[in-house]
Amino acid sequence: MASASSGLGSLSQAARGKKLRTARGVLLFVGILTIVVNAVLFTVVESQIDKEIEKEKQALRQRGLIADPGEVQKVRAQAIRITRLVQGVAIGLGVVFVILGIIVKQFPVGATLTGLVLYIGAAAVFGMIDPATLLTGLIIKVFIVVTLIYSLQAALAYQREEREARMAAFQSDTPVWPGVGIDGQQAE
């Protein structure tokens, strides 16, 4: 009976381990994608901002107005600074996701929970900055959140079983007091 239950326990642990591997995959995917996309955007930020400024200038010209070149330069410089800051933060976030993916086996609950909170929070923050990003890739976002939630539950069960197994091993190996077993009987 003991072997059967331990067999089932190890089977469950294997299933949880698989979920954790999925979590690792998701975290690494999100991290690498965030780094790559923002690194590319980081390099083309100036041309993107110039395009936007040109659009604004054309809109002003159509209304018979001319933009002050000094003011335009100031706005351009500020826009570049802020966009680079946002993208730098996003790249840093991507690195954090990659690190969480790497350490998910060592810290299953901490890594999945932090990843989940960061992912939801980052989606909300970027949604606040640019609301269009909220709906971009919505299905993928929902998939990632659901996967991380399942992984979190698996991580909690995984951690609990690991702790119980360690406790059981500790109790069976270690006498409570020199010469006295865990059940209070004199050890040989």
Added chain:
Amino acid sequence: MDSRPNEPQEAEAPPVEMQTVECWRCGKQIDRTLARCPFCAARPRSLTRPIRPKVTPTAEGRATVRLIVMFTIFLFISVIHGVVIQAALSPDEVGRANDEGMLYAALFLEAVDTVLVIIALAWISIPRRAERPSLERRATTWLMSLPVLTVVFLINYWYHWYLREALDLELLESPLAGQTDLLPLWIAVICLQPAVIEELFFRYLGLGVLRNVMGVHGAVLVSSLMFGLAHIYVPLSIPVMILLGIVFGYARLASGSLVLPMMMHGLHNAAVMAAEWYSVHAV
């Protein structure tokens, strides 16, 4: 008695009853040892599909997931508030209508947040009561709280000053610059409601639930991360909000009650408000 003990027992044993299963395709009873159903040729599903034990959520797991769900709803409502309501009111414009509009928008958001926290308190199981720290430790924490809060406030002030200088951000016209008769309501919105409601959610529920599933420091860190990210309407302030969350989290643990972090939170927000009021009216 005509017994022959040396004869093999198998001959006398009753025939083994055939174990049958219901075919998943045609529904007929078939021998479970067969590789295929003799009626419809379907393969038994247990042979074709590997056994996948389900991961059943634990009580702590359910509480954690519920906490995350409530946190997501908070963020979602903040985004809606930020995008829809704040877009309708231009913070660049000044005037009583704009000040009042911003104030009532903030009041509405805080009323919704309060309802959400009440729902969260009812929905998420109350965390296990933590061990109360010793009297000496609690007294030290209370004594240290004011100097620590001063340091955190100065860090916050310096951070925002540096950000403005580094990014060359122009200060938005503060709603506090408007009519003074709105000040009591602003105090309620900025100092009182967040101190009570946010502390209930992040330090009581958040920290309490997370402490059951991870270490104390991890729980403080993740609940502070949630606290910081909840301030998405001031995205640039999130790092300093996370730092504040860490301080309030440890204050809650070391004092053994929510009163100290609530007081620290309220006092900090009052100090920020006073600094903003001073900077607006001193210019």
